[in-house]
Amino acid sequence: MRRFAALGLAALVAAGGALGAGSVAVTPAWAAGNVSVTGLPLPRFVSLKASRVNVRVGPGNGYSTKWIFVRSGLPVEVIQEFENWRRIRDSNGEEGWVYWSLLSGKRTALVSPWDDAKQVPLHYAADDQASVVAILDPNVVAEVESCDGKWCKIRGKGFRGYAHQDSLWGVYPDETVK
Structure with a gap:
């Protein structure tokens, strides 16, 4: 009988503590902030x-x-990273969590996804005066070979050349990619 009374008292204390004015909201560990698990x-x-x-x-x-x-x-x-999960953002600004093994370190970029009407010229060399080898439509996916902070060398099915870095989503402004 004492055992049941002790359990009942413990349950009341726990319930009172959880429901009382002094209760504390518990924040999940993953909501704590930008801590890199991978380094x-x-x-x-x-x-x-x-x-x-x-x-x-x-x-x-x-x-x-x-x-x-x-x-x-x-x-x-x-x-953000939490254990084997990565919080990601897409080109529309939407965020969510993805398991790490579904991601690759391979760099790709989307051509001007913010403007459905903006086609992007792809040049033979990293120079506005270089010949245009292709005109890329918005949302074309390209593999990023390199970037120098102003130009990115990209390639995809049927194209290869240089695009202005600021016309791509998937590389940061002024970022160097080797």
Whole structure:
């Protein structure tokens, strides 16, 4: 009987503490901030490795899916890490959590995704006077070979050349990529 009374008293104390005015909201560890688990810089750009990637509301399979990417190679920005999960941002500014193995360190970029009408000239060399070898439509995905802070050498199916760095989403302004 004493055992049951002690358990009952412990339950009342716990309930009172949880419901009392002095209760404290518990913040999940992953919400604490930008701590790099991998030692890699935050934020940073990566690309989707898989052709189907679930983006979740939190860092775990128990969290619901916000949306699903269905195209590999798209660039995303890693803005937070928690254990094996990466919080990412897409070119529309949407954020969610992705399991690390679905991401690749391969650098890709989207051509002017912020302007559906802006086509981007691709030059033979990193010079506005160099001949134009292609005109790229918005949202074309390109592999980033290198960037010097002003120009990026990119390639994709049927094209290869230099584009202004500020016309690409997937590289930072003034970033050097080797």
